[in-house]
Amino acid sequence: MNIHQKLPFIWHGGDYNPEQWTQATWWEDFRLMQQAGITVATVGVFSWVSLQPAEDRFTFEWLDEVLDGLHTHGIKAILATPSAAQPAWMSQAYPHVLRSDEYGRRMAHGGRTNFCPNSSDYRRLSGNIARHLAERYRNHPALLLWHVANEYSGHCYCETCAQKFREWLQIRYGSLERLNACWWTAFWSHTFTDWSQINPPFRGSETLMHGLNVDYFRFMTESQLACYTHERDILRSITPDVPITTNLMGTYKPLDYRRWAREVDVIAWDCYPHAKQATGEIAFVHDTMRGLKDGQPFLLMEQTPSSQNWQDVNAIKRPGVLRLWSYLAVAHGADSVLYFQWRRGRGGCEKLHGAIIEHSGRSDTRLFREVSQLGAELKRLGDAIIGSAYRARVAIVFDWDNWHALEDAIGPVRNKRYLETVNKHYLSFYRRNVAVDVVFPDTDLAKYDLVIAPMMYMLKASLVQNVEMFVRKGGTFVATYLTGYVDETDLVFENGYPGPLAHVLGLWVEEIDALYDDQHNTMILPDGSGTYICSHLADVLHPITAEVMATYGEDYYQGSPVATRNRYEQGEAYYLGSDPDQAFLDRFYEAILDKHGIQPVLITPSDVEATARYKGEQKILFLLNHNPHPVTVELGTTVQRDLLTNQVCRKSIILEGYGVSILVDEPEGD
Ligand code: GLA
Numbered sequence: 202m203n204i205h206q207k208l209p210f211i212w213h214g215g216d217y218n219p220e221q222w223t224q225a226t227w228w229e230d231f232r233l234m235q236q237a238g239i240t241v242a243t244v245g246v247f248s249w250v251s252l253q254p255a256e257d258r259f260t261f262e263w264l265d266e267v268l269d270g271l272h273t274h275g276i277k278a279i280l281a282t283p284s285a286a287q288p289a290w291m292s293q294a295y296p297h298v299l300r301s302d303e304y305g306r307r308m309a310h311g312g313r314t315n316f317c318p319n320s321s322d323y324r325r326l327s328g329n330i331a332r333h334l335a336e337r338y339r340n341h342p343a344l345l346l347w348h349v350a351n352e353y354s355g356h357c358y359c360e361t362c363a364q365k366f367r368e369w370l371q372i373r374y375g376s377l378e379r380l381n382a383c384w385w386t387a388f389w390s391h392t393f394t395d396w397s398q399i400n401p402p403f404r405g406s407e408t409l410m411h412g413l414n415v416d417y418f419r420f421m422t423e424s425q426l427a428c429y430t431h432e433r434d435i436l437r438s439i440t441p442d443v444p445i446t447t448n449l450m451g452t453y454k455p456l457d458y459r460r461w462a463r464e465v466d467v468i469a470w471d472c473y474p475h476a477k478q479a480t481g482e483i484a485f486v487h488d489t490m491r492g493l494k495d496g497q498p499f500l501l502m503e504q505t506p507s508s509q510n511w512q513d514v515n516a517i518k519r520p521g522v523l524r525l526w527s528y529l530a531v532a533h534g535a536d537s538v539l540y541f542q543w544r545r546g547r548g549g550c551e552k553l554h555g556a557i558i559e560h561s562g563r564s565d566t567r568l569f570r571e572v573s574q575l576g577a578e579l580k581r582l583g584d585a586i587i588g589s590a591y592r593a594r595v596a597i598v599f600d601w602d603n604w605h606a607l608e609d610a611i612g613p614v615r616n617k618r619y620l621e622t623v624n625k626h627y628l629s630f631y632r633r634n635v636a637v638d639v640v641f642p643d644t645d646l647a648k649y650d651l652v653i654a655p656m657m658y659m660l661k662a663s664l665v666q667n668v669e670m671f672v673r674k675g676g677t678f679v680a681t682y683l684t685g686y687v688d689e690t691d692l693v694f695e696n697g698y699p700g701p702l703a704h705v706l707g708l709w710v711e712e713i714d715a716l717y718d719d720q721h722n723t724m725i726l727p728d729g730s731g732t733y734i735c736s737h738l739a740d741v742l743h744p745i746t747a748e749v750m751a752t753y754g755e756d757y758y759q760g761s762p763v764a765t766r767n768r769y770e771q772g773e774a775y776y777l778g779s780d781p782d783q784a785f786l787d788r789f790y791e792a793i794l795d796k797h798g799i800q801p802v803l804i805t806p807s808d809v810e811a812t813a814r815y816k817g818e819q820k821i822l823f824l825l826n827h828n829p830h831p832v833t834v835e836l837g838t839t840v841q842r843d844l845l846t847n848q849v850c851r852k853s854i855i856l857e858g859y860g861v862s863i864l865v866d867e868p869e870g871d
């Protein structure tokens with residue numbers, strides 16, 4: 202579904218909660234939104250009780266006026282269903298709607314996302330309000346996109362969920378014997394003799410059965426997803442042409458977003474880095490969100506225009522950084538720049554959260570000016586970026602199930618550093634402006650030259666198959682320590698590690714040593730060309746067909762291999778048995794990139810990012826100066842035009858501190 206049909210440019214806007222304000226304020230808001238170049242407003246998130254004050258009473262009149270007002274001001278609506286927080290009347294009338302905590306205790310009404318995802322009353326009533334909204338606004342000219350609920354999150358541990366979980370397990374395992382075998386329940390006399398004995402992983406009772414834990418995570422992902430698809434199907438049946446999504450939270454561990462990606466028309470996510478976050482970490486999450494739907498552009502659904510209020514320290518984005526980080530998102534695949542939120546509330550726990558209109562209610566503020574300038578600029582950009590895509594020859598594999606299984610495992614170290622390690626490998630490419638796609642075990646790898654799968658402890662059959670095929674046809678694959686321990690049920694592979702990838706990697710792992718934080722070992726290259734630090738974990742491994750690239754410099758395994766390369770059919774597979782320092786990784790990946798002739802988008806000064814999107818054959822080059830001071834970037838020989846300023850640049854360009862340029866080739870002589 203082409204989500205940009207109605208609005209073929211980068212959307213600019215964000216969350217708007219008119220139900221917290223008087224009518225007079227709405228009309229002031231519409232006027233100010235227009236002034237700020239807002240093209241889209243997200244309304245209705247958390248509006249349930251304002252739309253349905255009692256089960257048999259609906260009050261849509263205020264929303265009618267808001268949607269009409271937006272429309273007459275040329276603003277489209279992302280219309281939310283309100284189901285992220287049920288009204289008190291509902292919790293009161295149907296107590297089973299309330300979620301239970303990890304101890305199985307039903308929670309009292311309050312907060313948000315406080316519903317049981319398996320409650321039939323919740324499903325019925327959330328579907329019902331979605332149907333009312335769709336029927337009422339199906340032909341409203343402002344309706345642009347459906348936003349179902351808001352940030353589905355957390356897990357429920359109630360009796361309804363427990364029962365549904367048992368049914369889910371019966372389908373998954375077929376028999377109790379098989380479940381007992383996969384979960385290795387003979388350990389500690391945990392064999393189940395009846396399905397009714399199985400419970401969610403309640404804190405205080407069964408939290409150590411890893412097969413159960415990872416299955417409960419999968420089950421909760423599916424339960425919440427079913428809430429989404431239930432509403433979606435109702436909306437779809439009434440408004441078949443309006444795209445539907447929900448807002449995700451980046452690398453949010455409790456829900457497997459790869460599963461969600463199939464069910465939404467467009468990925469939308471809420472980006473809340475802290476003010477000092479490394480841009481390489483933010484870019485990684487954007488790339489992950491783009492990867493969810495195999496490279497399709499996504500929506501930046503929320504970001505704070507200035508500060509959050511829920512971090513320990515909520516520093517304001519420095520002048521220029523809002524613009525810079527908005528284009529950072531666009532450069533990595535976003536087709537919208539949306540904020541949370543338009544106007545700061547006078548009460549509630551988010552009253553000190555950044556918003557475009559602050560408590561002064563004024564528009565003569567630095568923030569309003571920055572937002573308005575960005576709005577004007579996005580308008581000028583028009584459809585230049587819409588329809589363009591990212592191109593990468595390097596991929597990093599990320600997997601939610603693996604994340605759960607790996608961090609759940611007890612030993613060999615408590616802190617497994619999964620995200621940190623994936624990000625560390627990613628940074629080797631990010632820093633040199635080499636494009637990376639984040640992919641998943643089921644992604645077809647054919648279009649890549651280099652695929653890196655850090656710490657694939659839970660190694661899925663789909664990934665094994667994809668990697669085998671990829672290397673066979675000439676690809677370069679990189680794996681690390683803690684690869685190939687358990688299968689999808691969390692049962693360790695027979696014949697040890699790296700499990701079913703042993704033949705591709707050409708080695709077996711005998712032992713894994715854990716290093717204390719203040720300890721390290723060294724990696725020595727055989728030709729004497731370098732010694733690097735390695736830490737965290739250290740495999741004692743044995744090549745079968747692999748050749749040794751580096752050996753340990755210390756300890757009882759001194760002289761034994763730490764890094765290997767195995768030729769497998771047309772390709773090769775590297776194995777890193779310990780966690781190398783960034784200098785090693787940089788050198789290691791440079792050689793592989795050279796071998797495949799993979800070029801950076803552009804060579805730039807430090808902390809100046811160059812990223813590209815491609816529209817057909819046209820390259821759209823984003824230059825992002827993450828430094829507070831100006832820099833000069835050499836552009837090479839071509840003549841380029843800056844889409845933001847319309848200026849033509851030859852040879853080089855000066856970027857202001859936190860400055861951005863978006864360049865396209867300019868035919869010489871024009
Ligand atoms: C999330 C929610 C918003 C708001 C912001 C505050 O992203 O979706 O409703 O609570 O956080 O940062």
Ligand code: ZN
Pocket residue numbers: 300301317318319320357358359360361362363
């Ligand atoms: Zn429940």
